[in-house]
Amino acid sequence: xxxxxxxxxxxxxxxxxxxxxxxxxxxxxxxxxxxxxxxxxxxxxxxxxxxxxxxxxxxxxxxxxxxxxxxxxxxxxxxxxxxxxxxxxxxxxxxxxxxxxxxxxxxxxxxxxxxxxxxxxxxxxxxxxxxxxxxxxxxxxxxxxxxxxxxxxxxxxxxxxxxxxxxxxxxxxxxxxxxxxxxxxxxxxxxxxxxxxxxxxxxxxxxxxxxxxxxxxxxxxxxxxxxxxxxxxxxxxxxxxxxxxxxxxxxxxxxxxxxxxxxxxxxxxxxxxxxxxxxxxxxxxxxxxxxxxxxxx
Amino acid sequence: xxxxxxxxxxxxxxxxxxxxxxxxxxxxxxxxxxxxxxxxxxxxxxxxxxxxxxxxxxxxxxxxxxxxxxxxxxxxxxxxxxxxxxxxxxxxxxxxxxxxxxxxxxxxxxxxxxxxxxxxxxxxxxxxxxxxxxxxxxxxxxxxxxxxxxxxxxxxxxxxxxxxxxxxxxxxxxxxxxxxxxxxxxxxxxxxxxxxxxxxxxxxxxxxxxxxxxxxxxxxxxxxxxxxxxxxxxxxxxxxxxxxxxxxxxxxxxxxxxxxxxxxxxxxxxxxxxxxxxxxxxxxxxxxxxxxxxxxx
Numbered sequence: 001x002x003x004x005x006x007x008x009x010x011x012x013x014x015x016x017x018x019x020x021x022x023x024x025x026x027x028x029x030x031x032x033x034x035x036x037x038x039x040x041x042x043x044x045x046x047x048x049x050x051x052x053x054x055x056x057x058x059x060x061x062x063x064x065x066x067x068x069x070x071x072x073x074x075x076x077x078x079x080x081x082x083x084x085x086x087x088x089x090x091x092x093x094x095x096x097x098x099x100x101x102x103x104x105x106x107x108x109x110x111x112x113x114x115x116x117x118x119x120x121x122x123x124x125x126x127x128x129x130x131x132x133x134x135x136x137x138x139x140x141x142x143x144x145x146x147x148x149x150x151x152x153x154x155x156x157x158x159x160x161x162x163x164x165x166x167x168x169x170x171x172x173x174x175x176x177x178x179x180x181x182x183x184x185x186x187x188x189x190x191x192x193x194x195x196x197x198x199x200x201x202x203x204x205x206x207x208x209x210x211x212x213x214x215x216x217x218x219x220x221x222x223x224x225x226x227x228x229x230x231x232x233x234x235x236x237x238x239x240x241x242x243x244x245x246x247x248x249x250x251x252x253x254x255x256x257x258x259x260x261x262x263x264x265x266x267x268x269x270x271x272x273x274x275x276x277x278x279x280x281x282x283x284x285x286x287x288x289x290x291x292x293x294x295x296x297x
Numbered sequence: 298x299x300x301x302x303x304x305x306x307x308x309x310x311x312x313x314x315x316x317x318x319x320x321x322x323x324x325x326x327x328x329x330x331x332x333x334x335x336x337x338x339x340x341x342x343x344x345x346x347x348x349x350x351x352x353x354x355x356x357x358x359x360x361x362x363x364x365x366x367x368x369x370x371x372x373x374x375x376x377x378x379x380x381x382x383x384x385x386x387x388x389x390x391x392x393x394x395x396x397x398x399x400x401x402x403x404x405x406x407x408x409x410x411x412x413x414x415x416x417x418x419x420x421x422x423x424x425x426x427x428x429x430x431x432x433x434x435x436x437x438x439x440x441x442x443x444x445x446x447x448x449x450x451x452x453x454x455x456x457x458x459x460x461x462x463x464x465x466x467x468x469x470x471x472x473x474x475x476x477x478x479x480x481x482x483x484x485x486x487x488x489x490x491x492x493x494x495x496x497x498x499x500x501x502x503x504x505x506x507x508x509x510x511x512x513x514x515x516x517x518x519x520x521x522x523x524x525x526x527x528x529x530x531x532x533x534x535x536x537x538x539x540x541x542x543x544x545x546x547x548x549x550x551x552x553x554x555x556x557x558x559x560x561x562x563x564x565x566x567x568x569x570x571x572x573x574x575x576x577x578x579x580x581x582x583x584x585x586x587x588x589x590x591x592x593x594x
Contacts, residue, residue: 080571104521129521133585148520188514191504193521199496200522202562204581206555207488217485219587223445224401224426224490225497227588228525234585237578241571248566255563258503259556265499266552269545274377274538281534284501288430288531290516291524 008169009034013070015085016077017041017050019131020102022140024074025055027173030142040066050137064092075101080242083112095120098162102128104189106153106182108246122162125153128175133234146174147295153182190250194243195258198251200232305466306331310367312382313374314338314347316428317399319437321371322352324470327439337363347434361389372398377539380409392417395459399425401486403450403479405543419459422450425472430531443471444592450479487547491540492555497529
């Protein structure tokens with residue numbers, strides 16, 4: 001039997017205890033990555049749930065109390081709130097502490113947080129590529145990050161020791177770690193995550209704008225493809241609003257390409273051009289195979 | 298214990314034994330809806346698989362041999378092939394036989410098939426709202442239609458007895474039955490199925506057109522939303538080509554609405570209009586709830 005690993009942190013504080021924060025907390029507890037886990041959340045129901053379900057040892061309304069004495073602070077709220085949170089917690093951060101986050105956008109987040117981070121605190125921006133359409137601490141589960149990627153986007157002057165420690169945390173709770181430039185992260189995520197969500201939100205919106213009868217039928221016959229989009233379009237509204245408000249340029253760039261491709265397909269349908277359709281549909285089928293081979297299906 | 302139901306048919310013939318044909322055959326056998334099940338398929342591998350897996354009693358290359366003596370003939374091939382198939386089987390259909398199908402488009406299918414159907418054969422067009430991204434008889438399973446809708450679009454002069462018999466078949470293999478006008482069916486499916494597939498094919502195509510590095514990363518980080526689209530975009534290329542070539546007008550009409558909505562969202566992102574984004578994302582979340590309530594999730 002291998003010798004059990006020592007905890008990486010004595011005390012971890014989550015700012016925001018939703019799906020991601022709660023899942024991390026549960027995984028950290030199970031893998032004994034920290035001894036004490038606390039959280040801060042503006043929503044009293046979330047605090048109560050996190051306590052009741054044993055996700056955290058203590059739940060605070062006050063930022064200062066939550067982060068006091070924490071070796072690791074994890075911001076896991078919708079990304080537009082980051083600047084205000086960084087400003088509020090800064091005076092209470094323990095010297096030598098590591099500050100990380102789980103935000104889906106990195107460039108804007110870094111710009112909002114960095115000016116507030118004290119010199120003796122190590123800021124390691126991060127983003128686990130995992131999630132579900134459910135929200136809140138009650139939706140959290142320790143296995144969420146198993147075999148998923150967690151991307152870190154450290155700044156040029158971030159202590160490599162702090163980066164290693166955050167990477168270790170992710171590996172101990174089952175994830176694989178990649179290091180990336182913030183700009184590049186934001187473009188990759190615009191393609192793989194932000195655009196798919198935007199499209200899903202749009203199509204579900206289009207369907208709900210239909211007249212009464214048709215709208216009822218869309219629900220009834222949703223098993224034919226539509227329901228997969230509704231699952232994606234059921235993700236947390238504020239979290240996603242913030243993503244589009246902070247990663248606008250990258251999303252608009254990839255949306256432009258998508259619109260061009262959609263226009264080409266529209267033309268193929270109008271012109272009865274079966275070859276163009278079949279060629280594309282054959283190519284896209286191969287992509288699915290690659291994802292299965294990469295064990296991300 | 299309720300008295301076992303008598304088989305509805307002595308002999309059923311499937312034209313095309315892919316995912317849908319094989320699933321129906323397996324379900325019909327399990328529910329004892331027919332005594333003998335045969336198929337015809339142009340693909341020798343599909344015929345062999347259907348025989349090896351015990352999905353059918355006999356597998357023919359020749360249309361005439363397959364439908365000879367069948368009380369029920371089910372066309373379950375890509376929809377553009379329907380006209381030629383109807384023409385080829387017509388002289389061999391048994392007087393009094395029922396002819397049905399599983400095509401995702403109804404108006405064009407009826408126009409292609411009806412002229413060939415002999416006076417003494419009952420044509421009951423149908424479409425089960427069920428499927429997976431997998432193809433071929435090996436992908437078939439008897440439970441595919443459980444709790445799913447099957448839509449019948451009988452013509453004004455179709456014998457109501459024949460319609461009832463096909464409806465009974467679907468109910469005995471677990472489906473719920475709806476009767477609809479062909480035009481209306483094609484519009485509902487354009488919204489719930491054809492547009493979602495078109496969008497998924499487009500977005501996966503856009504991603505595969507990216508430069509080498511980005512393309513690899515899209516696969517790697519696909520768990521963030523993209524992979525759900527790749528599942529839909531892995532559906533059978535020929536089947537989907539045919540759907541867009543036969544239901545073009547309805548698809549283009551709903552695509553127009555979708556494009557307008559997407560343009561509005563694009564503008565909201567460009568203008569940093571968080572309210573519009575959050576309002577839509579909240580509305581679409583409620584749709585998911587409706588689908589869960591309708592037990593179609």
